[in-house]
Amino acid sequence: MNTKNPTTTKYSLDLLKKTDSLVKNQFKCGTDFDLFFKKFTNLLMIDGKKTKASKILFTMLLTLKKKLEQDPQKNEKKAIRSMTKWKTLTQNHLENNGMKSSAQNLTSERSKEVGLNFTLLRVISKALENVTPNVEVRKVRVAGSTYSVPAVLQKKKQETLAIKWIINSAKKKQKTSKNNFSMSLAEEFLDASRKLGLARQKRDELHRLAQINRAYIRYRWW
Known part of the structure:
Protein backbone atom coordinates (compact mmCIF):
# COMPACT_ATOMS: atom_id res chain seq x y z
CA MET A 1 0.00 0.00 0.00
CA THR A 132 7.88 46.43 -32.25
CA PRO A 133 8.29 49.83 -33.97
CA ASN A 134 9.82 52.84 -32.21
CA VAL A 135 8.45 55.55 -34.49
CA GLU A 136 5.52 56.26 -36.77
CA VAL A 137 4.82 58.77 -39.55
CA ARG A 138 2.00 61.33 -39.27
CA LYS A 139 0.57 63.50 -42.02
CA VAL A 140 0.94 67.24 -41.35
CA ARG A 141 -0.41 69.94 -43.65
CA VAL A 142 1.70 73.10 -43.92
CA ALA A 143 0.92 76.00 -46.30
CA GLY A 144 -1.08 73.81 -48.67
CA SER A 145 1.46 70.97 -48.70
CA THR A 146 1.24 67.66 -46.83
CA TYR A 147 4.36 66.25 -45.16
CA SER A 148 5.05 62.88 -43.54
CA VAL A 149 6.46 63.76 -40.14
CA PRO A 150 8.21 61.14 -37.94
CA ALA A 151 6.91 60.80 -34.38
CA VAL A 152 7.96 58.69 -31.41
CA LEU A 153 5.39 56.06 -30.46
CA GLN A 154 4.14 55.50 -26.92
CA LYS A 155 4.84 52.05 -25.49
CA LYS A 156 1.18 50.94 -25.58
CA LYS A 157 0.84 51.81 -29.25
CA GLN A 158 4.17 50.11 -30.02
CA GLU A 159 2.89 46.85 -28.49
CA THR A 160 -0.51 47.16 -30.17
CA LEU A 161 1.03 47.66 -33.62
CA ALA A 162 3.44 44.74 -33.13
CA ILE A 163 0.62 42.35 -32.17
CA LYS A 164 -1.65 43.56 -34.98
CA TRP A 165 1.10 43.09 -37.55
CA ILE A 166 1.77 39.54 -36.35
CA ILE A 167 -1.95 38.68 -36.48
CA ASN A 168 -2.45 40.23 -39.94
CA SER A 169 0.70 38.56 -41.27
CA ALA A 170 -0.55 35.20 -39.98
CA LYS A 171 -3.88 35.76 -41.77
CA LYS A 172 -2.07 36.45 -45.05
CA LYS A 173 0.13 33.41 -44.53
CA GLN A 174 -2.93 31.23 -43.91
CA LYS A 175 -4.44 32.25 -47.27
CA THR A 176 -1.36 31.04 -49.15
CA SER A 177 -1.01 27.75 -47.24
CA LYS A 178 -3.11 24.80 -46.14
CA ASN A 179 -2.39 25.36 -42.46
CA ASN A 180 -4.98 26.49 -39.92
CA PHE A 181 -4.73 29.94 -38.34
CA SER A 182 -3.06 28.74 -35.13
CA MET A 183 -0.32 27.04 -37.14
CA SER A 184 0.21 30.17 -39.27
CA LEU A 185 0.37 32.28 -36.10
CA ALA A 186 3.00 29.98 -34.58
CA GLU A 187 5.07 30.14 -37.77
CA GLU A 188 4.85 33.94 -37.82
CA PHE A 189 6.11 34.14 -34.21
CA LEU A 190 8.98 31.82 -35.09
CA ASP A 191 9.86 33.91 -38.16
CA ALA A 192 9.64 37.17 -36.20
CA SER A 193 12.00 35.81 -33.54
CA ARG A 194 14.58 35.39 -36.35
CA LYS A 195 13.90 38.85 -37.84
CA LEU A 196 11.98 37.34 -40.74
CA GLY A 197 8.38 37.38 -41.94
CA LEU A 198 5.81 39.97 -43.04
CA ALA A 199 5.46 41.57 -39.60
CA ARG A 200 9.19 42.31 -39.49
CA GLN A 201 8.96 43.77 -43.01
CA LYS A 202 6.18 46.14 -41.87
CA ARG A 203 8.34 47.38 -39.02
CA ASP A 204 11.37 47.90 -41.27
CA GLU A 205 9.29 49.76 -43.88
CA LEU A 206 7.90 52.12 -41.24
CA HIS A 207 11.36 52.84 -39.81
CA ARG A 208 12.72 53.40 -43.33
CA LEU A 209 9.90 55.85 -44.11
CA ALA A 210 10.58 57.76 -40.89
CA GLN A 211 14.29 57.90 -41.75
CA ILE A 212 13.59 59.25 -45.25
CA ASN A 213 11.31 61.99 -43.85
CA ARG A 214 13.48 62.95 -40.88
CA ALA A 215 14.07 66.43 -42.38
CA TYR A 216 10.38 67.25 -41.82
CA ILE A 217 10.54 66.70 -38.08
CA ARG A 218 10.59 70.51 -37.69
CA TYR A 219 6.91 70.53 -38.69
CA ARG A 220 5.96 68.49 -35.65
CA TRP A 221 3.46 70.43 -33.53
CA TRP A 222 2.53 67.83 -30.86
Whole structure:
Protein backbone atom coordinates (compact mmCIF):
# COMPACT_ATOMS: atom_id res chain seq x y z
CA MET A 1 0.00 0.00 0.00
CA ASN A 2 1.46 3.36 -1.08
CA THR A 3 1.25 6.22 1.36
CA LYS A 4 1.92 9.80 0.41
CA ASN A 5 4.34 11.73 2.53
CA PRO A 6 2.59 15.04 3.32
CA THR A 7 5.97 16.74 3.73
CA THR A 8 7.09 15.62 0.27
CA THR A 9 3.79 16.80 -1.26
CA LYS A 10 4.13 20.16 0.46
CA TYR A 11 7.65 20.73 -0.83
CA SER A 12 6.73 19.49 -4.31
CA LEU A 13 3.93 22.05 -4.58
CA ASP A 14 6.20 24.75 -3.22
CA LEU A 15 8.82 23.79 -5.78
CA LEU A 16 6.38 24.00 -8.68
CA LYS A 17 5.44 27.52 -7.57
CA LYS A 18 9.11 28.48 -7.46
CA THR A 19 9.59 27.04 -10.95
CA ASP A 20 6.75 29.11 -12.39
CA SER A 21 8.07 32.19 -10.59
CA LEU A 22 11.55 31.59 -11.99
CA VAL A 23 10.20 31.31 -15.53
CA LYS A 24 8.31 34.60 -15.15
CA ASN A 25 11.18 36.47 -13.52
CA GLN A 26 13.61 35.33 -16.22
CA PHE A 27 11.68 37.34 -18.80
CA LYS A 28 10.24 40.07 -16.59
CA CYS A 29 12.47 42.76 -18.11
CA GLY A 30 11.47 42.00 -21.68
CA THR A 31 7.76 41.19 -21.70
CA ASP A 32 4.93 41.17 -19.17
CA PHE A 33 3.33 37.94 -20.38
CA ASP A 34 0.10 38.21 -18.36
CA LEU A 35 -0.67 41.58 -19.96
CA PHE A 36 0.56 40.36 -23.33
CA PHE A 37 -1.78 37.34 -23.40
CA LYS A 38 -4.76 39.50 -22.37
CA LYS A 39 -3.98 42.12 -25.00
CA PHE A 40 -3.31 39.52 -27.68
CA THR A 41 -6.64 37.81 -26.95
CA ASN A 42 -8.53 41.12 -27.15
CA LEU A 43 -6.93 42.06 -30.48
CA LEU A 44 -7.53 38.56 -31.83
CA MET A 45 -11.18 38.59 -30.78
CA ILE A 46 -13.88 39.13 -33.42
CA ASP A 47 -17.53 39.97 -32.62
CA GLY A 48 -16.91 39.55 -28.89
CA LYS A 49 -16.00 35.85 -29.21
CA LYS A 50 -13.35 35.86 -26.48
CA THR A 51 -13.50 32.11 -25.83
CA LYS A 52 -12.70 31.38 -29.46
CA ALA A 53 -9.82 33.87 -29.42
CA SER A 54 -8.42 32.30 -26.23
CA LYS A 55 -8.65 28.84 -27.81
CA ILE A 56 -6.72 30.03 -30.90
CA LEU A 57 -4.01 31.54 -28.68
CA PHE A 58 -3.74 28.38 -26.56
CA THR A 59 -3.53 26.16 -29.66
CA MET A 60 -0.87 28.46 -31.10
CA LEU A 61 1.23 28.13 -27.93
CA LEU A 62 0.99 24.33 -28.05
CA THR A 63 1.89 24.33 -31.76
CA LEU A 64 4.85 26.63 -31.20
CA LYS A 65 6.05 24.47 -28.31
CA LYS A 66 5.95 21.36 -30.52
CA LYS A 67 7.89 23.17 -33.23
CA LEU A 68 10.56 24.19 -30.73
CA GLU A 69 11.04 20.56 -29.67
CA GLN A 70 12.41 19.86 -33.16
CA ASP A 71 13.95 23.28 -33.77
CA PRO A 72 17.76 23.50 -33.92
CA GLN A 73 17.78 26.86 -32.14
CA LYS A 74 16.03 25.55 -29.04
CA ASN A 75 19.39 24.66 -27.48
CA GLU A 76 20.76 28.17 -27.66
CA LYS A 77 23.12 29.08 -24.83
CA LYS A 78 20.75 31.32 -22.89
CA ALA A 79 18.01 28.68 -22.76
CA ILE A 80 20.51 26.09 -21.54
CA ARG A 81 21.80 28.44 -18.83
CA SER A 82 18.24 29.12 -17.71
CA MET A 83 17.41 25.42 -17.49
CA THR A 84 20.66 24.76 -15.58
CA LYS A 85 19.74 27.50 -13.12
CA TRP A 86 16.34 25.88 -12.55
CA LYS A 87 17.85 22.41 -12.05
CA THR A 88 20.34 23.78 -9.50
CA LEU A 89 17.57 25.58 -7.62
CA THR A 90 15.44 22.42 -7.66
CA GLN A 91 18.14 20.11 -6.36
CA ASN A 92 19.30 22.51 -3.66
CA HIS A 93 15.75 23.09 -2.47
CA LEU A 94 14.95 19.40 -2.07
CA GLU A 95 18.36 18.27 -0.81
CA ASN A 96 18.32 20.94 1.90
CA ASN A 97 15.12 19.34 3.14
CA GLY A 98 16.59 15.83 3.17
CA MET A 99 14.98 14.54 -0.03
CA LYS A 100 17.85 13.60 -2.37
CA SER A 101 15.86 10.89 -4.19
CA SER A 102 12.98 13.30 -4.76
CA ALA A 103 15.46 15.84 -6.12
CA GLN A 104 16.74 13.37 -8.72
CA ASN A 105 13.28 12.16 -9.78
CA LEU A 106 11.61 15.56 -9.97
CA THR A 107 14.53 17.15 -11.77
CA SER A 108 14.56 14.50 -14.49
CA GLU A 109 10.78 14.71 -14.93
CA ARG A 110 10.55 18.48 -15.13
CA SER A 111 13.86 19.56 -16.66
CA LYS A 112 12.80 18.98 -20.28
CA GLU A 113 9.44 20.70 -19.78
CA VAL A 114 10.97 23.70 -18.03
CA GLY A 115 13.66 23.99 -20.69
CA LEU A 116 10.96 24.15 -23.38
CA ASN A 117 8.99 26.72 -21.38
CA PHE A 118 12.05 28.95 -21.14
CA THR A 119 12.62 28.64 -24.88
CA LEU A 120 8.94 29.27 -25.69
CA LEU A 121 8.83 32.46 -23.63
CA ARG A 122 12.14 33.59 -25.07
CA VAL A 123 10.90 33.11 -28.66
CA ILE A 124 7.72 35.11 -27.97
CA SER A 125 9.67 37.87 -26.23
CA LYS A 126 12.24 38.00 -29.05
CA ALA A 127 9.52 38.04 -31.72
CA LEU A 128 7.80 41.02 -30.11
CA GLU A 129 11.11 42.81 -29.67
CA ASN A 130 11.99 42.33 -33.35
CA VAL A 131 8.60 43.52 -34.63
CA THR A 132 7.88 46.43 -32.25
CA PRO A 133 8.29 49.83 -33.97
CA ASN A 134 9.82 52.84 -32.21
CA VAL A 135 8.45 55.55 -34.49
CA GLU A 136 5.52 56.26 -36.77
CA VAL A 137 4.82 58.77 -39.55
CA ARG A 138 2.00 61.33 -39.27
CA LYS A 139 0.57 63.50 -42.02
CA VAL A 140 0.94 67.24 -41.35
CA ARG A 141 -0.41 69.94 -43.65
CA VAL A 142 1.70 73.10 -43.92
CA ALA A 143 0.92 76.00 -46.30
CA GLY A 144 -1.08 73.81 -48.67
CA SER A 145 1.46 70.97 -48.70
CA THR A 146 1.24 67.66 -46.83
CA TYR A 147 4.36 66.25 -45.16
CA SER A 148 5.05 62.88 -43.54
CA VAL A 149 6.46 63.76 -40.14
CA PRO A 150 8.21 61.14 -37.94
CA ALA A 151 6.91 60.80 -34.38
CA VAL A 152 7.96 58.69 -31.41
CA LEU A 153 5.39 56.06 -30.46
CA GLN A 154 4.14 55.50 -26.92
CA LYS A 155 4.84 52.05 -25.49
CA LYS A 156 1.18 50.94 -25.58
CA LYS A 157 0.84 51.81 -29.25
CA GLN A 158 4.17 50.11 -30.02
CA GLU A 159 2.89 46.85 -28.49
CA THR A 160 -0.51 47.16 -30.17
CA LEU A 161 1.03 47.66 -33.62
CA ALA A 162 3.44 44.74 -33.13
CA ILE A 163 0.62 42.35 -32.17
CA LYS A 164 -1.65 43.56 -34.98
CA TRP A 165 1.10 43.09 -37.55
CA ILE A 166 1.77 39.54 -36.35
CA ILE A 167 -1.95 38.68 -36.48
CA ASN A 168 -2.45 40.23 -39.94
CA SER A 169 0.70 38.56 -41.27
CA ALA A 170 -0.55 35.20 -39.98
CA LYS A 171 -3.88 35.76 -41.77
CA LYS A 172 -2.07 36.45 -45.05
CA LYS A 173 0.13 33.41 -44.53
CA GLN A 174 -2.93 31.23 -43.91
CA LYS A 175 -4.44 32.25 -47.27
CA THR A 176 -1.36 31.04 -49.15
CA SER A 177 -1.01 27.75 -47.24
CA LYS A 178 -3.11 24.80 -46.14
CA ASN A 179 -2.39 25.36 -42.46
CA ASN A 180 -4.98 26.49 -39.92
CA PHE A 181 -4.73 29.94 -38.34
CA SER A 182 -3.06 28.74 -35.13
CA MET A 183 -0.32 27.04 -37.14
CA SER A 184 0.21 30.17 -39.27
CA LEU A 185 0.37 32.28 -36.10
CA ALA A 186 3.00 29.98 -34.58
CA GLU A 187 5.07 30.14 -37.77
CA GLU A 188 4.85 33.94 -37.82
CA PHE A 189 6.11 34.14 -34.21
CA LEU A 190 8.98 31.82 -35.09
CA ASP A 191 9.86 33.91 -38.16
CA ALA A 192 9.64 37.17 -36.20
CA SER A 193 12.00 35.81 -33.54
CA ARG A 194 14.58 35.39 -36.35
CA LYS A 195 13.90 38.85 -37.84
CA LEU A 196 11.98 37.34 -40.74
CA GLY A 197 8.38 37.38 -41.94
CA LEU A 198 5.81 39.97 -43.04
CA ALA A 199 5.46 41.57 -39.60
CA ARG A 200 9.19 42.31 -39.49
CA GLN A 201 8.96 43.77 -43.01
CA LYS A 202 6.18 46.14 -41.87
CA ARG A 203 8.34 47.38 -39.02
CA ASP A 204 11.37 47.90 -41.27
CA GLU A 205 9.29 49.76 -43.88
CA LEU A 206 7.90 52.12 -41.24
CA HIS A 207 11.36 52.84 -39.81
CA ARG A 208 12.72 53.40 -43.33
CA LEU A 209 9.90 55.85 -44.11
CA ALA A 210 10.58 57.76 -40.89
CA GLN A 211 14.29 57.90 -41.75
CA ILE A 212 13.59 59.25 -45.25
CA ASN A 213 11.31 61.99 -43.85
CA ARG A 214 13.48 62.95 -40.88
CA ALA A 215 14.07 66.43 -42.38
CA TYR A 216 10.38 67.25 -41.82
CA ILE A 217 10.54 66.70 -38.08
CA ARG A 218 10.59 70.51 -37.69
CA TYR A 219 6.91 70.53 -38.69
CA ARG A 220 5.96 68.49 -35.65
CA TRP A 221 3.46 70.43 -33.53
CA TRP A 222 2.53 67.83 -30.86
